[in-house]
Amino acid sequence: MVVNGIHTSTEYHGKLDTIAVHGSGEAKTNGAAVLPVHNSVTYGVRGEYKDGCAFYTRPADTPNHAELAKKMALLEGTKAAVVTASGMAAISSTLFALLRSGDHLIIQDNVYGGTHELVHEEFPSLGIEHTTVDPQDPAQWEQALRPNTKVFYVESISNPLVRVTDLAGVAGFARRHGITPVVDNTFASPVLCRPADMGFVVVHSATKFLNGHSDLLAGVVSSSRDFIGKVTQKMVMYGGCLDPHACFLLNRGMATLGLRMRQQCASALAIAEMLQQHPMVENVSYPALASSPDHALATKLFGGRGGGVLSFVLRGSMAQTKAFLGHLHLPFVAPSLGGVESLVCLPAETSHLALGPDGRKAAGIPETLVRLSVGVEDTADLIQDIQQALAAAGIKNCHVSNGGAPH
Structure with a gap:
């Protein structure tokens, strides 16, 4: 189902392995067992443009994008999802949807190098402040909190030290203080945990375990319908759309x-x-x-x-x-x-x-x-x-x- 241009999950509630293979179950074309690649960049519109119809590839509107997003939303247990051109596109689009000049985020002290560069090198030039904390030390979280704090960013399992974050503690802290918790769930995947159930916005480098075959770059963001709309706007603005053939490969990789x-x-x-x-x-x-x-x-x-x-x-x-x-x-x-x-x-x-x-x-x-x-x-x-x-x-x-x- 598509609501306001955002691909949302259906009422189908199979177990993970079944969802990984069949997704929403809505994507068969002319009886085909596998959704074909829709390589067209643009789509014709007769009469008034209707929400949910493919229009242009950059907003991730093709049937390949739509089915992949629905599958990911089902796997993560969220209302919606959007796929992006890389894990960093997912991370940056999410954070740009949440932060503006003058805002502050709390981020764990050991994160993927690309995320570290974005926050430590790029954000200061945009007027966005940050404080690093131990993701297992609530006392540090309280000390880091500011009136302009908007986001608490963590990784479920850290890269490269393979430490585990107290996700329930972070989610509770964020709720109490009215800030948005964001988790990079790349290392764990929905197989190990579904942080959205605790209230997290979930990002992935789908290049890794979700795809599993080292043959594409991709990212995914899963969250509420309204928030995915905001992330999609940033993704479209910065050109971080995944191409349809990569969507096809990722959809196939996720089956296993x-x-x-x-x-x-x-x-x-x-x-x-x-x-x-x-x-x-x-x-x-x-x-x-x-x-x-x-x-x-x-x-x-x-x-x-x-x-x-x-x-x-x-x-x-x-x-x-x-x-x-x-x-x-x-x-x-x-x-x-x-x-x-x-x-x-x-x-x-x-x-x-x-x-x-x-x-x-x-x-x-x-x-x-x-x-x-x-x-x-x-x-x-x-x-x-x-x-x-x-x-x-x-x-x-x-x-x-x-x-x-x-x-």
């Missing part, structure tokens, strides 16, 4: 979201448990580990699952850490995450390069931190490959205490 995530979560936990016991590993950050400081929170929010990403620091130099990466056969050494293939990188040289050494130190990101996005390969094969790469790198067993997440 639940299947992929269950395998990735299971493998990530097994790998994290192996690494935690390995003498060459200094520490491991993965919330489903029983030893993780976030285990209780992950159990409450995610049913004990930790997602498909973990990070760890090896006992050794940068050269030895890079040697470890070089000896891996299965994980692909590259940025990004969430694909069917395992991906491994050093955030200091990829996602968080722009922070610089001082910025990374302040954010608690060691230069030798390794981020591993676990794919759907056989778990035993991945573990064997990681073990042989550790041995081949010759990382020494330094006298450093083991356990605990990097801060």
Whole structure:
């Protein structure tokens, strides 16, 4: 259904795996099992333009955009959604819809590098202020609050330290103070949690787990019908529309979201448990580990699952850490995450390069931190490959205490 130009969810309430495959169930064309790609940029109008009819691609009006938005709204449990050209387009369109010059936002102290640059480098030039806080420390939230605070921005699972945010606490704080909570749910996905149920505006880099195949850039925002209308206006203004063929690919990729995530979560936990016991590993950050400081929170929010990403620091130099990466056969050494293939990188040289050494130190990101996005390969094969790469790198067993997440 389309109301005021915004694609909204229907009354269909299947479980996640069923929604991921069938979406709203309204998109079949001429009996086709798969919605075809509508490549036309413009659409003819006879007589008066009627709301809900495809008109032009940039406002995300095509049938491909419409079905994808409805599917995402159903998965997140929201009234509406809009798809964008990238995760950063989703994040920036959302924040520009909420903030003006003179406003202030609270943002957690460890976020994706692109978000960090937007808030720390771009917003000051626009007269938008911010304060960083620990997403698990309510005392800091109270201290950061100002009369002009409009937004509290967090990540459900942080990038790259894989820490869990107290989503219920943040949502309650935002309600009490009349500010809008926004969460980047990329690492968790709707498989692990649906923050909209707590009152969050939810953003995703759909490039990652939602698509799952490392072959497109996309973003999604899910929220109320009225707010998605405001986000769509910003998306249209700044040209952040996703093209119809990418919509087609994302719709297809999302069909296996639940299947992929269950395998990735299971493998990530097994790998994290192996690494935690390995003498060459200094520490491991993965919330489903029983030893993780976030285990209780992950159990409450995610049913004990930790997602498909973990990070760890090896006992050794940068050269030895890079040697470890070089000896891996299965994980692909590259940025990004969430694909069917395992991906491994050093955030200091990829996602968080722009922070610089001082910025990374302040954010608690060691230069030798390794981020591993676990794919759907056989778990035993991945573990064997990681073990042989550790041995081949010759990382020494330094006298450093083991356990605990990097801060």
